[in-house]
Amino acid sequence: MKNIIVAGNWKSNVNFSDAEDLIVEIAENSEDRSNKVEVIICPPFVYLEMATDIQQESNLFIGAQNISSHENGAYTGEISGEMLKSMDVNFAIIGHSERRKYFNETDDILLDKLNMALKNHINPIFCIGELLEERQADKHFEVIKQQLENTVFKLSKEDFEHVTLAYEPVWAIGTGVTASKEQAQEMHAFIRNLISEKFGEVIADECFILYGGSCNASNAYELFSQPDVDGGLIGGASLKADEFLKIIDAAEAVTAKS
Numbered sequence: 230m231k232n233i234i235v236a237g238n239w240k241s242n243v244n245f246s247d248a249e250d251l252i253v254e255i256a257e258n259s260e261d262r263s264n265k266v267e268v269i270i271c272p273p274f275v276y277l278e279m280a281t282d283i284q285q286e287s288n289l290f291i292g293a294q295n296i297s298s299h300e301n302g303a304y305t306g307e308i309s310g311e312m313l314k315s316m317d318v319n320f321a322i323i324g325h326s327e328r329r330k331y332f333n334e335t336d337d338i339l340l341d342k343l344n345m346a347l348k349n350h351i352n353p354i355f356c357i358g359e360l361l362e363e364r365q366a367d368k369h370f371e372v373i374k375q376q377l378e379n380t381v382f383k384l385s386k387e388d389f390e391h392v393t394l395a396y397e398p399v400w401a402i403g404t405g406v407t408a409s410k411e412q413a414q415e416m417h418a419f420i421r422n423l424i425s426e427k428f429g430e431v432i433a434d435e436c437f438i439l440y441g442g443s444c445n446a447s448n449a450y451e452l453f454s455q456p457d458v459d460g461g462l463i464g465g466a467s468l469k470a471d472e473f474l475k476i477i478d479a480a481e482a483v484t485a486k487s
């Protein structure tokens with residue numbers, strides 16, 4: 230069985246000292262774990278330096294929550310791929326539904342961001358997901374296919390191999406309504422099949438497809454036990470060390486049973 234990824238997306242939360250306490254607690258409690266579970270922490274940009282310092286003593290990975298679609302230059306307020314690379318950041322979340330919705334990030338912009346990350350050896354965690362009305366209209370498969378075709382399926386096979394996908398149904402994000410294990414498995418299998426048609430079976434099998442949307446300590450085990458769910462992108466439940474550590478425990482338990 231391949232590894233499981235548990236990624237925490239802190240979004241725009243936590244002050245500096247709480248951020249430090251949170252990451253230290255997660256790092257300390259991750260020391261004796263097997264290397265079958267990869268833990269990625271994605272704090273706000275301003276805490277990345279602190280996070281990468283702590284990470285050096287641990288087996289955590291650090292990710293950014295965004296990346297500029299531009300190179301360094303006259304883009305006030307932007308954080309470029311080159312900057313992230315120079316801070317030893319390993320991952321960047323791209324295409325989160327909150328970026329799409331509140332910051333008008335289109336598929337074209339997201340493709341530029343993907344290319345910027347890849348050029349700087351930062352592994353994208355690329356999010357896709359349908360709205361509630363799209364699921365209710367039975368358009369969810371069509372929407373996901375289109376999102377993939379407009380973005381990651383435009384990458385070369387070599388670049389795609391560095392992409393981790395996160396299926397995050399928008400109706401499940403921050404709502405407390407989680408996709409059922411059947412809904413998650415069905416969509417993840419659909420996505421894997423599309424990857425296989427596009428890039429071949431080996432790449433499809435190797436691709437990590439995470440589930441995100443109200444994933445927590447009580448549902449992580451059953452979600453991660455699904456054959457095509459390779460871990461989770463966790464928002465709210467990543468902000469409390471004990472809850473997040475329980476999710477990591479659930480991932481460990483899934484890897485241990487196979």
Ligand code: PGA
Binds near residue numbers: 402403405442466
């Ligand atoms: P949630 O967020 O776990 O709070 O639903 C997930 C995400 O937005 O990545």
